Amino acid sequence: MHEAPAAAQGGAAVHAPSGRRLKATVGQCTDKGHKPSNQDFIGYQIPGEPQLSLKGIALAMADGISTSDVSHIASETAVTSFLDDYFCTSDAWSVRHAAERVLTATNAWLHSQTRNGPYRYDKDRGYVCTLSALVLKAATAYLFHAGDTRIYRLQDGGLEQLTHDHRLWLSREESYLSRALGADSLLELDYQALALRPGDIYILATDGVYEHVDAREIINTLRGDSVDLDVAARQIVDLALDNGSEDNLSVQIVRIDDVPHDAAPDLHHQLEDLPFPPILEDCAKFDGYTILREVHATSRSHVYLALDEETDTQVILKLPSIDMRDDPDYLERFLMEEWIARRINSVHVMKAGLQDRKRNYLYTVTEYIEGQTLKQWLIDNPQPDLETVRDIVEQIAKGLYALHRMEILHQDLKPDNVIIDSNGTVKLIDLGAARVAGIVEASTVDRQHLPGTALYMAPEYFMGEVGTTRSDLYSLAVLTYHMLSDRFPYDTQVAKAKTAAAQRRLTYRSVLDDEREIPAWIDETLRKAVHPNPEKRYQELSEFTYDLRHPNKAFLSKTRPPLLERNPVAFWQGLSAVLAATIVFLLVFDS
Template sequence: MTQISVSLGQASSKGRKAVNQDFHGALVPNGRAMSLKGITVALADGISTSDVSHIAAETAVKSLLTDYYATPDSWAAQTAVSTVINATNSWLHAQTAGTPSGEVDRGYVCTLAALILKARQAHLFHVGDSRIWRVSGGSLEPLTVDHQSMGMLSAAMGARQTIEISYKSVPLAQGDVFLLTSDGVHDFWTPAQVVAQIAAGDLQAAADDIVAAAHEADSPDNMTVQIVRIDALPTGPGGINTDDLTLPFPPIPNAGDILDGYEILRALHGNHRSHLYLAKAPDGMKVALKIPGSETRDDPEQLRRFVLEEWIARRLSNPHLLSAPPPLETPRAYLYSVTEYIEGQTLRQWMADNPQPSLEQVRDIIEQTVKGLRSFHRREMLHQDIRPENIMITDDGVVKLIDFGAAYVAGVQEAAPFPAEAGILGTYQYTAPEYFSNEAVSFRSDMFSIGVIAYEMLTGYLPYGTQIARIRTPRDRAALRYRSAQGDARVLAPWMDEALSRAVHADPYKRYETFSDFIKDLRTPSAAYQKRHARPLMERDPLKFWQCLSIALAILSIALAVQLSK
């Protein structure tokens, strides 16, 4: 079993109202969408003062059920759902603003409760006073808190240009039961009766009975309830090419051999982790074909990371990142990966050929690498192994970041977490110190690696030498001492040294907040630096200083003379 399995019961009624302004829906996808996105259950309740709020409720639910699955697979559930909810809220608010009255109470406004069941975790999203519950023993446990102030909604979809979204996640267990309800139900139900109805086993019958009981209890509102029971949870890795992991390993090929339609041209590289070949696709395109080595074949987690590289490359479109060609129409018979073939050299080779690069050459390489890395980070991914060997420079001078096998992908980690690593995924000299001290990592960790590479290209050595590998605790990290880049080997402007020292600061929160600030400071002194090192006018331009002083004294003398003459 590699996927979550659920049972559903849903019921909705207009009750005593003329129109049902509630809307609900659930989507149970197939295949990889199930592993990477999970199951979506959502309920929206339109406000009673509006004649168009039922449209808002329908829009909110339908947008979530469709657009959530269109977000990048690499995004975490919170990022993906929040993005969709915010976009829908903006549209609803704009629709209200375009009505003749423009009044919120008569506009496209509704509440929203949504549940994402992904892998072994439930992700809860909530706006307004619709609620999410969990059956706990013989009672109902509320998992959301209404957005209300003095009996009025304090947050709702479409009410304001920006929206307050409450989010939480809870672990799943087999047998868990969740309920989503509108206030027309939970304000008029008997919790013990609800639990008993669910315990009977037929969730659809329970949903129908809950709505009927609320109506009999004189509920004046629309009534909607959704019940979800967790029948089974994933027991194996999911998300990325799980079918491929069951394929046999191919024999080590020779030049001229055909592997699933790819013609092997020649071997490029080989070790105990992988064997890399230059190959030609049926359409004539040159590709890099990689086969797992002996060490990778014996380690299930290394195999997952092996297929992760092509999975990531296929979802990226940036000239400064490794890409992957579309897969062939025929299914693969063996386990391997295919990416674009880059004609050029590694940055390590380039550094050996250019031991004294110009400042402009260094800036250009760093700027191009950052352009690719930004695209990586926007998809909630960290590279985690940025080093000169993993940066390619093509024959045309285009810089490309490669090797995504060590990457952290929020959406994949959420769907099927990699276990805690026994060691550091990246190369010690370029890995941020927070990895060694087991502290939180972020985009600033990749920034550290970029800063180290810039430093090495300009100086020929590393900013912390071998100190990084000895770190074990936050105290060790704080004890790191930066080695100034203003050495004897090369005269480097103090402001550039300051930019480098900030990019590779031992404390990640003292590094740059954005890559653009780092790039800017590699070209010109920062405003803070200029302010701290501003020289007095007398030092910068003595003649101008004395001229200004003479003019000031002359003006003062005239003023005094005028004053004395009165």
């Protein structure tokens, strides 16, 4: 019998940790049946914290095809790689992004094995299998499916098939899989996201089971809250065998015991018992650091320049505000900055401090960047030339791209949150307002607050919509506009436009003026980038930065002066020629 990975070996049902977290019980069974070998493979993983909150619980089932002697390898590879690799993906990624990346890579490997083998032109004898995977995270179930294994949900006494069989029937006796892992170079997955409820039961089954056990038998087997799910899975397999199944048989059952409510993921569970630090003075010794000076203090945090006594390097220590230490939302955003910085590898995003240092208080550590903020730089350089602006904007865009590829939105891009170091490298700082897809999924708390600074925020935020990468692009374009003109494209009107009609009435102010040498096509580039409708902006940051440096032909023709202004003589000559031709035509027509 094919066993599951280590987290699920042994046959006993496993419970997720208790508390205000997702709790589930899993049972499973797989049997070769009357066949000489088992081409099915099943497995699941229930991790401990913090991965339980950040990544969830994962189950997977694969079924090899009977015409292939190596499909059992495909099944085992599909399940083990999914369960191993999914939990190795970034905590910042959404479930869908992480799972699809992992399954796409597995599909590519399986397909390449077939292409490099003796049956490269006969996929029915290659490394091919079906796959159904289920990820339970916070209060949501995420389904991924290719092939004819099935996922069911037993809810309120009714059994519902959630997946669609990817099988094409040529006749009542002949059919083939229309979609499977390893069958083609490109993988097309079915995806669903469903709300979890305590008491829900999800069932994964291969065709050797569901074709020989009806819904009534499954419901009766799982009736009652105290059912041993491993025993129930065995009973369902035995029922299928008794009912004449000739195939391999596999079934997985997961019961939702509890769903978190009004809970946010504990990103820093290792710090949850640490006390708040005191206000620090210059030259004070603190947790292995020497405080050099206070950088600034606000109602939101106290920031210090400190010397790390172990590495003899300067770092920035940020301490939570005394007035907001009872606000859990504030503390989560406070800790988020270092959490994100630790997961981004870009020269254009600030870095976190060393992680191996034991902390006795609650604070964050980030690198010290010797330089000045863009706000300070603009005071010293009130009218930067276009090439300098382009260079700064392109570097900011690289930092934003590093965030976006990790499914993170900055959401508070402004001159105060950009720093230019002594070498001229531009870096993004202050990530406390960032939106992380994986963290948002892990939270059941719906926070309604504006994430950034009104003058730089995209219009969709003021309508209560969730931001996208185009929202960050809008903020970058506003920042570009401001650097070139010291103004804003819509003044202060964006924050007041809270309906679609009001946003359509927003009037763009040209960045052009008599004092600056700015090409007209640059104005058109900015106009598009700050369009109130995100669908009418640039789709990618790279498109915007490219058009800032290379004249877009569409904008050139749009901004080109009329012929009368460019060449009056040619205009009047052309008009005279048209009039002459008209007169000749009329004379000929009259005659």
